[in-house]
Amino acid sequence: MSPAGLPPASLLAVAAAAALAVAAVAAWRRPRPVREVLFFPSRPCCLEALLAEGAPARPCPCPLPRAETSLSRLVRRLLSARRSLDLCIFSFSCPQLARAVHLLHRRGVRVRLVTDAQYMGLHGSQIGRLRHAGIQVRHDQHSGYMHHKFAIVDRRMLITGSLNWTTQAIQSNRENVLVVDDAACVKPFLDEFERIWDEYNPAHYSF
Amino acid sequence: MSPAGLPPASLLAVAAAAALAVAAVAAWRRPRPVREVLFFPSRPCCLEALLAEGAPARPCPCPLPRAETSLSRLVRRLLSARRSLDLCIFSFSCPQLARAVHLLHRRGVRVRLVTDAQYMGLHGSQIGRLRHAGIQVRHDQHSGYMHHKFAIVDRRMLITGSLNWTTQAIQSNRENVLVVDDAACVKPFLDEFERIWDEYNPAHYSF
Numbered sequence: 314m315s316p317a318g319l320p321p322a323s324l325l326a327v328a329a330a331a332a333l334a335v336a337a338v339a340a341w342r343r344p345r346p347v348r349e350v351l352f353f354p355s356r357p358c359c360l361e362a363l364l365a366e367g368a369p370a371r372p373c374p375c376p377l378p379r380a381e382t383s384l385s386r387l388v389r390r391l392l393s394a395r396r397s398l399d400l401c402i403f404s405f406s407c408p409q410l411a412r413a414v415h416l417l418h419r420r421g422v423r424v425r426l427v428t429d430a431q432y433m434g435l436h437g438s439q440i441g442r443l444r445h446a447g448i449q450v451r452h453d454q455h456s457g458y459m460h461h462k463f464a465i466v467d468r469r470m471l472i473t474g475s476l477n478w479t480t481q482a483i484q485s486n487r488e489n490v491l492v493v494d495d496a497a498c499v500k501p502f503l504d505e506f507e508r509i510w511d512e513y514n515p516a517h518y519s520f
Numbered sequence: 521m522s523p524a525g526l527p528p529a530s531l532l533a534v535a536a537a538a539a540l541a542v543a544a545v546a547a548w549r550r551p552r553p554v555r556e557v558l559f560f561p562s563r564p565c566c567l568e569a570l571l572a573e574g575a576p577a578r579p580c581p582c583p584l585p586r587a588e589t590s591l592s593r594l595v596r597r598l599l600s601a602r603r604s605l606d607l608c609i610f611s612f613s614c615p616q617l618a619r620a621v622h623l624l625h626r627r628g629v630r631v632r633l634v635t636d637a638q639y640m641g642l643h644g645s646q647i648g649r650l651r652h653a654g655i656q657v658r659h660d661q662h663s664g665y666m667h668h669k670f671a672i673v674d675r676r677m678l679i680t681g682s683l684n685w686t687t688q689a690i691q692s693n694r695e696n697v698l699v700v701d702d703a704a705c706v707k708p709f710l711d712e713f714e715r716i717w718d719e720y721n722p723a724h725y726s727f
Binding site (some may be wrong): 322323325326329346348350352354401403453455456457458459460461462463473474475476481482484485486487488489491493495497498501502505509 | 529530532533536553555557559561608610660662663664665666667668669670680681682683688689691692693694695696698700702704705708709712716
């Protein structure tokens with residue numbers, strides 16, 4: 314018999330039940346893993362409610378639907394950033410995604426943007442505008458393309474896929490974007506971002 | 521007391537211990553989840569040992585290194601297919617990846633290939649060769665691009681990313697490929713593949 318008068322087996326059973334209860338509470342409190350897949354084309358929609366700074370005084374008068382679309386879901390994921398947004402985007406000309414990035418920058422989120430030297434100067438590119446707004450931008454200086462299209466939110470959520478951030482890709486192409494917070498996927502992309510960010514430091518330019 | 525003379529608490533403890541043992545064995549026997557991230561450019565390497573049909577009579581005499589690279593890892597993942605390989609590839613001109621796909625087809629793996637109508641006819645495209653070998657190929661008939669670059673192995677492993685299957689992309693670009701077998705990621709891509717495969721059925725062509 315145990316000191317409390319219970320048989321040792323009873324104590325074991327109580328301990329097992331308590332351990333199960335603790336595990337159940339821990340599982341219940343753990344945030345659900347993020348696994349979202351977005352497919353494009355995404356039909357045009359009004360994103361004013363998401364992208365307006367502060368509460369809009371009145372609903373946007375534009376005729377576009379306010380529906381949830383792949384683009385609105387992508388914007389929501391980006392706007393969930395609280396501390397940092399690391400971007401590696403080959404071609405970036407979509408004004409709505411540029412507004413989302415600019416908004417995060419104004420909110421004090423640390424935005425770093427890597428892009429492709431040959432595509433950043435094309436007509437419609439948003440890179441100049443974002444750089445002008447004070448966002449740190451770096452680019453390659455190779456003959457190959459910086460062809461990644463990924464974003465890392467708060468160093469813990471990866472957004473990656475085939476989608477270039479262009480209106481053509483969003484509205485006309487078959488594309489995919491995968492959103493995951495699995496550390497085994499996020500960590501290699503974080504490391505790749507830091508490698509590229511360092512490699513593309515203007516202090517290392519060779520021309 | 522229980523019929524066997526043990527107190528019910530002892531039975532509970534034995535049952536809990538047995539359940540824990542069963543769970544431990546199940547966890548030990550469960551295949552480890554696949555989470556692999558490949559980055560490119562990948563330096564040129566000899567893939568003969570992987571791509572030769574049957575055991576090669578002698579080592580390949582080419583001067584390329586036999587090192588493990590991102591490309592060799594990608595080829596290994598593809599060659600692990602036993603039943604099916606579903607491909608959605610925007611631009612496909614890499615001869616080594618075409619050999620891997622052709623090899624799977626000859627091994628009796630059911631290969632289905634979706635590609636982009638505008639890119640499939642470009643110089644160096646491997647699509648004609650694969651179709652000629654008897655592989656089923658379908659393509660879009662839209663103005664937008666079929667810009668996906670993903671593969672699904674045996675309906676359970678997803679290979680996706682920014683990488684087009686071209687030698688230029690593999691050897692010169694900054695690219696990523698993510699390999700995962702998480703059903704929450706694989707299932708939406710499987711559904712997208714089936715949607716596209718059906719939509720691009722030649723019986724539905726409108727011209």
